[in-house]
Amino acid sequence: MAEIIDGKKISQQIKDELKEKTAALRAEGKIGALAVIQVGADPASSVYVRNKKNACAYIGIESLAYELPEETTEEELLKLIAELNQKHEVKGILVQLPLPKHICEDKVIQAISPTKDVDGFHPQSVGAMTIGEPGFLSCTPAGIIQLLKRSGVEIAGKHCVVIGRSNIVGKPMALLMLRENATVTVTHSKTQNLPEICRQADILIVAMGKPQFIGAEYIKEGAVVIDVGIHRDQNNKLCGDVKFEEIEPIASAITPVPGGVGPMTIAMLMNNCVQSIEEG
Ligand code: GUN
Secondary structure: OOEEOOHHHHHHHHHHHHHHHHHHHHHOOOOOEEEEEEEOOOHHHHHHHHHHHHHHHHHOOEEEEEEEOOOOOHHHHHHHHHHHHHOOOEEEEEEOOOOOOOOOHHHHHHHOOHHHOOOOOOHHHHHHHHOOOOOOOOHHHHHHHHHHHHOOOOOOOOEEEEEOOOOOOHHHHHHHHHHOOOEEEEEOOOOOOHHHHHOOOOEEEEOOOOOOOEOHHHOOOOOEEEEOOOEEOOOOOEEOOEOHHHHOOOOOEEOOOOOOOHHHHHHHHHHHHHHHHHHO
16 A cells, blocks of 8 residues: 655645745745746636636735636747746746747747746756756756655665656656655656566656556556646546556555646745746
8 A cells, every 4th residue: 555645734834834935035025926928728727727817816925817818829928938037026927837829938038037947947047947057947857856755765776767858857857856865867758668677676766748648557666656648538527647546556655636746836936936037
């Protein structure tokens, strides 16, 4: 029977710590707002954006919502970002992804000032993370490190296998695990013998984006399994990339979906906002 790593509880602890820190910063006169930009009305994005605004309200940070129509041009969006970069009271700028097809995401990410890049997606943030310099860490991977540490999972010296190589999760995840002194293997859709490689993992981090793909044949007895996937199954129930019921008896610890990695992303976004306010 695996320990269920409770992301809801751990994210709540982090948000409560941040709430206290925000109050202390306010007492020193240090305040600031998070600008949240959504282009179009993708329903999943709207849920994420609402959760981010609610988290700001909970910890005591002002949020400024920019809900722009689907037809917004790249030029208009870049202009708004340039204005927000100049506003002293805005300490964080978040552009919800994905953007409509006619807008280049890379261009938009690179337009955000690295001092306000609370998503940690700007090349300067990624570069700083890679060489261990201070900067904003990508929220989902940083959240997974917190889940592991706060659940008492030892990382140093362990073999961590990451499935997925996206810029948002897989690549920064591998770098952060390396920073924690894990031995890291990164796998992806072209990897051969994936089950065999995964069976070598002490810590398996699954961010492949395929509903309930990873079964028992991928898991070593006693491994820690982190499921980054979030999908709806045939019955419209939330599920991850992992076959939870099948793996739970084999793993030593596992994250559920929902209530595992998901809530941690927002907690770490709030952490980055507080860091930005602290730095002034
Ligand atoms: N879309 C899916 N995940 C994220 C995220 O972490 N940040 C932003 N800005 N957009 C996303």
